[in-house]
Structure formats: C-alpha cells, structure tokens
Amino acid sequence: MRIDNKQARGPLAIFDGADKGHHDLPKPLYAARARLLAIADQADGDLPPAAESLAVEQLARALADGTGTADAAPILALRSSHEEYAARSTLYRRAGELAAGELHQTVTDHCDVVIADFLAPAVAEVVAELAKLAPALALLADGDPRSLITAGKAAGAAWLRCEELCARYDAARSTRAGILALAGDRAERDEFGIFAEVENTADVWPELLSSRLPVAQLRRLAPWPAATKERLLWFGQAGGKVWCPTREQQDRAWLLVFGERLEQTRQNQHAAAGWRALGDSLGTGTAVHATP
Numbered sequence: 001m002r003i004d005n006k007q008a009r010g011p012l013a014i015f016d017g018a019d020k021g022h023h024d025l026p027k028p029l030y031a032a033r034a035r036l037l038a039i040a041d042q043a044d045g046d047l048p049p050a051a052e053s054l055a056v057e058q059l060a061r062a063l064a065d066g067t068g069t070a071d072a073a074p075i076l077a078l079r080s081s082h083e084e085y086a087a088r089s090t091l092y093r094r095a096g097e098l099a100a101g102e103l104h105q106t107v108t109d110h111c112d113v114v115i116a117d118f119l120a121p122a123v124a125e126v127v128a129e130l131a132k133l134a135p136a137l138a139l140l141a142d143g144d145p146r147s148l149i150t151a152g153k154a155a156g157a158a159w160l161r162c163e164e165l166c167a168r169y170d171a172a173r174s175t176r177a178g179i180l181a182l183a184g185d186r187a188e189r190d191e192f193g194i195f196a197e198v199e200n201t202a203d204v205w206p207e208l209l210s211s212r213l214p215v216a217q218l219r220r221l222a223p224w225p226a227a228t229k230e231r232l233l234w235f236g237q238a239g240g241k242v243w244c245p246t247r248e249q250q251d252r253a254w255l256l257v258f259g260e261r262l263e264q265t266r267q268n269q270h271a272a273a274g275w276r277a278l279g280d281s282l283g284t285g286t287a288v289h290a291t292p
Helices: 006-013 027-045 052-064 073-109 111-137 145-151 153-183 215-221 228-238 247-283
Strands: none
Touching: 006 027, 006 073, 006 153, 027 073, 052 073, 073 111, 073 153, 111 153, 111 228, 153 228
16 A cells, blocks of 8 residues: 555554454444545555566667667656656545544544443443353352363353453453544543543552552552453452543542542642742731731
8 A cells, every 4th residue: 555554553443343343433433444445445456557677678679689669659658657656646645644634533533432332331241241250250260271171161151251251341442542542532630540440449449548659659559460351350359340431431530539639639739828928928028917
C-alpha cells in the first residue's frame, strides 16, 4: 500500500477485538474504516509502469542488430506513464491521509459510546459467565491446569470456556485503552487507574485508604494477581465490581472515595494561605483590624 498509514495505525488497531468477534463497534466506525481500506485497495492495484531503462535496452538492442529503428516514442510514452503514476501515488497518499484523519475523528467522537454501549456490556457478560463457572473452576487445585486430569469434564469445560472469556475481556480492555488514548481522554482525578477496572476498589483493597504511601507507589502493591484469569477470579472472590467505565465514570468513582479528603485538603490549603497572608501583612507593618 502506497498510503503513509502512520496516522491510521492507532484507529485501525481499535478494530482488532471486533474483527475477532469479541465485541461489536458502532456502524460509523466500520464505514470510516471501509473508506480508508478502499483507497488502500485502489493504491495496491495500481501497479507501476515498466522501468525506462529496460525499454531503452530493448530498443537499443533492436536498433543495434538492425531489427529496429531510432523511434523514441515508446520511451517518451513510458516517461509519461511514470509521471501519471507518480501523480496518482500522490493522490492516493493524500486521500489516505484524509481518510485516516476522518477515521481518527470518528473513533474519537464515538469514544464514550463505544465504551458504554459496546465494551461495558461485553465485560459485564464475561463477569456474569465467570461467576457461573466459579464452582467448577474451584475443583482445580490452585488453578493448576494439570489438575484437569482428575477434576472431571465439568471443570475441564469450565477451564476452556474461562480461557475464551478472558480473551474477550482482554480485547475489551485493550480497545478501551486504545480509544481513550486516541481521544486524549485520560482520567483527570484517577490518573493512576485505581478505578479503571474495579468500581469498588477501596472495598477489595482497604489499604488504599489507610496507607501513607503515594498512590503511584501503592499501585504497584495491589493485592490481586497480574494474569487476567487469576485476577478476575480474585476480584470475584473479593466482591470486586469489575466494570469498563468511561473516563467520566472512572473519575466519579475516584471522587466518591477521595472527594471528601480532597475537599478537606483544599480547605486546609485555603486556610493556610489566609494565615500566610495575615503573617505577610503583619510583617510589613500593615494594620489588621478585627471586624466588630
């Protein structure tokens, strides 16, 4: 493809999960992608003309052995074909840039819709089905797949289905992260993603509120496993409400937990600023009168 597709790589990656059947996306996104790919297909099908050097060689050999003439018309025609090809390449490249920009804008415009109406339901379905599989999965020794040999068919089927569900979950999470990055819609309050995966993080991780460590450092000490399957099962056992929030929902969850503390900090800072102003005023000899 002769289209410089750097601008389109991010938006095109948004479709990975949908193309694998893990979830769907809004129709305008598919339409915008189709327009970009149509341009790419046209560019791929537009093959370059033969090299001028080869034509010169063939005509020169014919002239040398007496079977040809010094007719330069084929060479001039070939040069014209190369110029036309170069012009078409420029058109394809620019059209690709415009279509990629349109796709990027369409993805950005549908950011919250994708998360709320497509990804969140997919995640909810995964969580609900995992809850049903939990009793069968509990037959496995510490989640060790080798115990499938003795755990029975139900546990084996549950294990395989759990693998499929985790792939679907990872796809939804990846799409969410990608579309938020494209939209530049990062959480303003929950900058470390404490509530990006679990709505009631403070309930399953009480140390979040009691620890004196900075959140950035504390985040690395989260008690749940890193692997998707083990992490989701851990959340289920701990009563975690796994979700796929929009940026606004994520920040709202943060404020519900830390908002009071934030407001108290703001009031303390405001009071401290007032005392500093009073001190500065007294230090310069300016009279301060109490209001009767």
